[in-house]
Structures are given as structure tokens and as C-alpha cells.
Amino acid sequence: MLSRAAQVLTLADGELGPRAGAAQGALGLREQYSVVLQDGVIAWCGPADTLDRAAVDAGAGARDERRAEVEELDCRGKVIMPALVDSHTHVVWGGARKDELERRLAGADYEEIFAAGGGILSSVRQTRALPEDELYNQTHRRLSRMRAAGTTTFEIKSGYGLETETELKQLRVARRLQNEGGFRVRSTCLAAHAIPAEHRGSAEGRARFLALVTDEILPAVAREQLADYCDVFCDRGAFTPEETRVIFQRARALGLRPRVHANEFGHTGGAQVAAELAAASADHLLHLDARERAALRDAGVIATLLPGTSTVLGKPFADGRALVEDGVPVAVATDCNPGSCAFENLALVLALACYGCRLSPAEAVCATTHNAAASLGLARELGRVADGLQADLLVLETDDYRDLVYHAGSPLVHAVYQAGARVA
Numbered sequence: 001m002l003s004r005a006a007q008v009l010t011l012a013d014g015e016l017g018p019r020a021g022a023a024q025g026a027l028g029l030r031e032q033y034s035v036v037l038q039d040g041v042i043a044w045c046g047p048a049d050t051l052d053r054a055a056v057d058a059g060a061g062a063r064d065e066r067r068a069e070v071e072e073l074d075c076r077g078k079v080i081m082p083a084l085v086d087s088h089t090h091v092v093w094g095g096a097r098k099d100e101l102e103r104r105l106a107g108a109d110y111e112e113i114f115a116a117g118g119g120i121l122s123s124v125r126q127t128r129a130l131p132e133d134e135l136y137n138q139t140h141r142r143l144s145r146m147r148a149a150g151t152t153t154f155e156i157k158s159g160y161g162l163e164t165e166t167e168l169k170q171l172r173v174a175r176r177l178q179n180e181g182g183f184r185v186r187s188t189c190l191a192a193h194a195i196p197a198e199h200r201g202s203a204e205g206r207a208r209f210l211a212l213v214t215d216e217i218l219p220a221v222a223r224e225q226l227a228d229y230c231d232v233f234c235d236r237g238a239f240t241p242e243e244t245r246v247i248f249q250r251a252r253a254l255g256l257r258p259r260v261h262a263n264e265f266g267h268t269g270g271a272q273v274a275a276e277l278a279a280a281s282a283d284h285l286l287h288l289d290a291r292e293r294a295a296l297r298d299a300g301v302i303a304t305l306l307p308g309t310s311t312v313l314g315k316p317f318a319d320g321r322a323l324v325e326d327g328v329p330v331a332v333a334t335d336c337n338p339g340s341c342a343f344e345n346l347a348l349v350l351a352l353a354c355y356g357c358r359l360s361p362a363e364a365v366c367a368t369t370h371n372a373a374a375s376l377g378l379a380r381e382l383g384r385v386a387d388g389l390q391a392d393l394l395v396l397e398t399d400d401y402r403d404l405v406y407h408a409g410s411p412l413v414h415a416v417y418q419a420g421a422r423v424a
């Protein structure tokens, strides 16, 4: 049991679907509440004074073998909130690109490095070369650090293979991180992340690679049930809206719902495609006008903002304020990847979403919990503090959740629970 918290952010008052507009900032904040965890789920959440101790103790006695769940944590002066959900990551990669980081800090441009065969293609070479077990071990360490910082659920994309064998290797690692590693994972095939070196430079090569994605990689991924979603990097220097439509058509037929890397470098059509296809999520959105926002809203697409990437690349921030005001539900994620943003701490990125994208602290909490879970189809299980939901919770070492933003980057996460067990 987590007892007598100064604040519990329940997010329990609104819709089950993604929250938009004023509802995005409604945290369902309760004071002096306790939360009872049993069998991995939230059994009760209510005023500390009305808790029936006898009932809790009886439940505890019957479950001695699950000590982690029944131990009492005194939460006086602390905050309880849903554990964070990172709905956009590329965490399965080999090698590093710290040389590129230094070049960019000295003035080199991300898109130019990419066009010259570095960037994503550098990670493709390093990921292809790494054996699966090594890839698994390195990513396990990465996710452990991310979980210690408050995230228990991860969306994980492939996209550093760009051929069948390595795309499947990355997605198998993602599945193993769930089945063997004990992390909550939803996975996404991002085979259309870039045209690989062996197919670059000619229209035929490009067509060959697109056919490889639609006729070989996606069917193999679907056959082995290795992904829940399909993503396309629809932007300048990557894939056109027409190519993106063709890939998603095939993905849809295979049961993979779209998520889109859209409008990072300009008004390049990705947001429009996301709206047309009612994608689960449109991500980045640095360049977005009122018409594009309306299209996303009307199609029920969640806008996923990645302010860590704007920070690292020195790019503009997505306009989170305009999205909220125009009624588009907003999620916020790390984008954790070897190039454009290797940040692992989603709580820090939550703060950047306030300073950069102008979300309020409450809106940013919803963006990294309930709305992120909704974008992964998990809103019934995660992202709120309510009876019957998975007991994935954070206890913060503060009596005011706004310190997540006020003291951005401070180690405020006191305890992390996943399915009722204390994991950090």
C-alpha cells in the first residue's frame, strides 16, 4: 500500500480516450489519498482516512508470497502518479554517433550529414554488425536506466536494419525485452526509415527498396507477429507522401496500424497522410499550420511531440499550445535514438515540453501518461490511478508535481512500481 500521499494524480475524471483541449490539463488531483496495490493491479484509491485497514491487512495476510505488493510505503509529503509511458523510441541500436554530435554542435547540419551517408545510415551499419544477444544486452541496460527514471512502458521501433534480417533482429530484441526482460513493450516496424546505401542513387534502386519493404519485410514481420504498428519517416530526404501511402496500405492489410514521422523538416505532407489514414499517432510536427491541426483533430490522431530532439538538433519546438487550443490530443515522448536525441529521461523531456512547446505542467503529465498510453492502445490498462488498472506507479520525492518542471532534471523519482512490484 502507498499511504497518505500529499497529492495523487489520478487522471481518473475524464474520458477513456485521448484527452484534448481543457481535458488535457485535468489531472484529477486528490490530496491525502492512499493507493492499495494487489495482484499487480490498483485495488483501491481513496481518502487515506476512509481506508478500511482490516480489509487491507486480511488481503495482505493471504498474499504473503508477494511481499513487494503488500509492504506499506509512507507517502506523506510525496506525490503518487501513473508511471510514464514513452510512446516513441528507437532504443534498439548498435554503436553510437557521438562524433556526429560534436560535429553538429560545431555547426554541421543533421539533414546534410544524413544526405552524405552518415546519420541514420551510420547506425544502420553499426546495428547490422551487432549480434542479437549483444543488441539485447545493450538495450536492456538502456531500458533499465529509463525505467529507473520513471518509464515502465515503451514503444520501440526498428529502422536501423533496412533489410529483412536486421529489421527482424531488432523487432525480436524488442519482443524479448518484453518476454524475458519484463519491460512493457509495443513494437513498430520502421523499415521505411531511410533508403539504405545499397539502393541509393537511382530511381530503380528506390523502387526496389520500396518493394522490399512492402513485399518482403512487412509480410515477414506480420508472419512472425513481431510488430503492432508500422511507421514511415515521411519527410524531406526520406519518403514522399505517395510512397508513405503505398507502404501504409500494405501495412494495414497485414494488420499493422500506422504511426508517422511527420512534418519535422517542413510542411512535407506527413501530417496530412496521418490524418487521411487515421494514424494512431503523428510525431515531431515542428511545422504545423491551423489546417493541418484541424485535420489531425478531426481524424482523431494523437500528436506526439519530441522536444528532446528539437533541443539536441537546435530546431524549433512544436507548438504544443496551439495543438491544445485547437483540440488535438497531445502525447510527449523521448524519441530516444542514437542520433537526433539519445535522452533516456522522459521526466526531463516532460519539462522540455513545457519550456519548449508551451504545455502546462498538468498537460505535460497527461501527455506522458494517459495520452501516451492511449496512442499505444493501452488506455484501459495503464496511465491512470483507478481501480483495476495495472499498478504502474511513481512516487515522487516532493509534495507538488509541478516540481517535475520547476526543478527539471532533478532526481525526484523516489520509487517506480510496475505491476505492483517495486522495480526501481
Ligand code: NIG
Binding pocket: 090, 119, 120, 123, 233, 261, 264, 309, 335, 337, 338, 339, 340, 341
Ligand atoms: O525520429 N527523424 C527520423 N528518425 C529519427 C532519427 C533517427 C536517427 O537520427 O538515427 C527521429 O528523430
Ligand code: FE
Binding pocket: 088, 090, 261, 335, 337
Ligand atoms: Fe523518431
